[in-house]
Amino acid sequence: xxxxxxxxxxxxxxxxxxxxxxxxxxxxxxxFGWKFTDYGPGYAGIQKMNGEGEVGGLxxxxxxxxxxxxxxxxxxxxxxxxxxxxxAGGVITKEPFSFPGGRRFxxxxxxGNELAVWSEA
Numbered sequence: 251x252x253x254x255x256x257x258x259x260x261x262x263x264x265x266x267x268x269x270x271x272x273x274x275x276x277x278x279x280x281x282f283g284w285k286f287t288d289y290g291p292g293y294a295g296i297q298k299m300n301g302e303g304e305v306g307g308l309x310x311x312x313x314x315x316x317x318x319x320x321x322x323x324x325x326x327x328x329x330x331x332x333x334x335x336x337x338a339g340g341v342i343t344k345e346p347f348s349f350p351g352g353r354r355f356x357x358x359x360x361x362g363n364e365l366a367v368w369s370e371a
Contacts, residue, residue, distance in 0.1 A: 255303075256324045256326075257324065258324065258325060258326045259323055259324070259325065259331070260323065260324060261321055261322075261323060262322055262323055262324035262368070263304070263305065263306050263307070263322040263324075263368070264305065264306040264319050264320070264321055264322065265306055265307045265308075265309055265319060265320040265322060265366075266306065266307070266308050266309070266318065266319050266320075267309055267310075267311035267314045267315075267318065267319075267320070268308045268309065268310060268311065268314070269310070269311065269312070269313065269314060270310075271291070271292065271293075271294060271308060271310050274308050275294055275308065278296070278308075283299075284296055284297070285297045285301070286308070287304065289350070291310070292309065292310040293307055293308070293309050293310070294307060294308045295307045296308065306319075317362075317363060317364065320356070320364060320365065320366055321365045321366070322354065322365070322366040322367070322368055323365065323366070323367045323368070324367075324368060324369070325367045325368065325369045326369070327369065328346060328353055328354070328355070328367065328368070328369035329346075331367045331369075332346060332355055332367070335355075335357050335367070339360050340357040340358060340359055340360075341357060341358040342355060342356070342357050343356045343357055343358055343364060344356040344366075348371070351370065351371060352368050352369050352370045352371045353368065353369055353371065354366050354367060354368035354369070355367055
């Protein structure tokens with residue numbers, strides 16, 4: 251993903267928890283024409299409509315809780331964003347961790363909404 255296409259602190263990716271990945275892919279493909287990139291038995295990326303990159307993903311979970319999708323923001327500097335979230339009163343629920351393509355952390359806002367911030371590796 252080219253950094254030229256990424257906007258600092260803009261919503262970048264949305265992740266939906268699903269209990270059955272195959273069923274969810276079938277539903278979204280049928281309902282909206284979405285296509286997917288499979289990353290194993292527990293995750294599928296949602297491809298952009300133009301086929302160039304991804305806009306989100308489906309992640310297998312044991313149950314789906316109220317609040318649903320995980321909104322993921324892009325950051326030019328993950329450590330700075332982590333400090334700013336903490337300073338603003340966010341509660342870190344997952345410390346920074348690596349995944350294919352980068353690193354991210356997750357946090358609760360003051361209302362209890364869980365969000366995430368990621369940065370390229």
